[in-house]
Amino acid sequence: MQLKALRYFLMVASNRSFLATARHFRVPASSVSRFIAGLEKDLGHQLFYRSTRAVRLTEEGERFHQQAREAIDLLDAAVDDLGHNEGALSGRLRINAPEAFGRLHVARLIGALQAEHPALDVELQLTDVFIDPVQEGVDITVRIGAQVDSGLIGRTVAAQRQIVAASPAYLAAHGVPQTPADLLDHRCLLYKGQFGTQRWYFRQDASAAFEGINVSGPLCSNNAEVLLDAAMEGRGVVLFPSWLYRQGSFERTQLVPLLGTWEGSASVESSYIQLLSPENKLRSRKVREVTAFLLDGFGSPAYWDEAADT
Incomplete structure (x- = not known):
């Protein structure tokens, strides 16, 4: 052999x-x-x-x-x-x-x-x-x-951080959400994968459980980068992991991070x-x-x- x-x-x-x-x-x-x-x-x-x-x-x-x-x-x-x-x-x-x-x-x-x-x-x-x-x-x-x-x-590289963000143009037209509940009145751009449309979860205390909210909006896609482009064009709010945002997106003010005191997640469990x-x-x-x-x-x-x- x-x-x-x-x-x-x-x-x-x-x-x-x-x-x-x-x-x-x-x-x-x-x-x-x-x-x-x-x-x-x-x-x-x-x-x-x-x-x-x-x-x-x-x-x-x-x-x-x-x-x-x-x-x-x-x-x-x-x-x-x-x-x-x-x-x-x-x-x-x-x-x-x-x-x-x-x-x-x-x-x-x-x-x-x-x-x-x-x-x-x-x-x-x-x-x-x-x-x-x-x-x-x-x-x-x-x-x-x-x-x-x-x-x-x-080996753990990092905990996955989820960031809510929108463009300055969108925020000027629709206002800045102060709490997760405010997102119910906003145009949210949603990822739709093999397990269905993404639900958004938030908590303020790391020891607390995540609580979900049923956001909605004009666009969903199974491609996250399509949604990210739409957000930079001022078409809505996104929730994505920090690693997905293009380097420079925030520095060039294409997108503004939101709800800084809240921890966001795309699931009820922390992700790594x-x-x-x-x-x-x-x-x-x-x-x-x-x-x-x-x-x-x-x-x-x-x-x-x-x-x-x-």
Whole structure:
């Protein structure tokens, strides 16, 4: 059984494509097919269902995938920790992040990371769907939400701050809300995701429970940046995490933070930005050092919160 065949197998299992796997490894698609066929012959089991429209794991392939992933992770961690590899990082690293946060804050750090470690290949997956990092073979997952005991090991980047904001033009035309209840008389721009239209929650005391209000307005969207643009155009009030506001939005007075004595939230629970990894991934020096690199790049306090406070 060849190591190359195992790596091809894991990549096909991840991206569901022989062609994409061939492109990643810069080999002909026929080579990937030949190695996978050889692996199936060695194991005595079919690992993939193949059709013109899709590639998916068989039941035997699912079982083998988990064990093969753990074996390759252990091997890669051993290579990472070899004395001759104490300098620049190399090899492949998979990072998963929410779409907007990854685009605005993770992607910009990848360039600096690879400038420092040019032999490091990074696969950055951006999706708002929570994945299973163990099943997907992801090294570092950026997760935004309530802190839960997920079996993953993580570092907290920051608590997620939600800020109510509107443009000076909107406030001049409609007045400045002084309390959350005042927002009921304002044009609120609402995010609508997979769980329905966002509800807004507020509290003044950190020890108190959040209380929801049913705001409404002329525009809702499943794209937060559409709503942010509308707010800067003077079309309404938004409630978004501080990391989503573009750097300079407040400094250039495009938007004015509101309800400063109130803590806002898009859920009844406090939310946090975390970097999570399966325990076995943390054996890898590469994962540990990239996690530290990202934490340092985000800063403490996070640079987006400092921008919102200026």
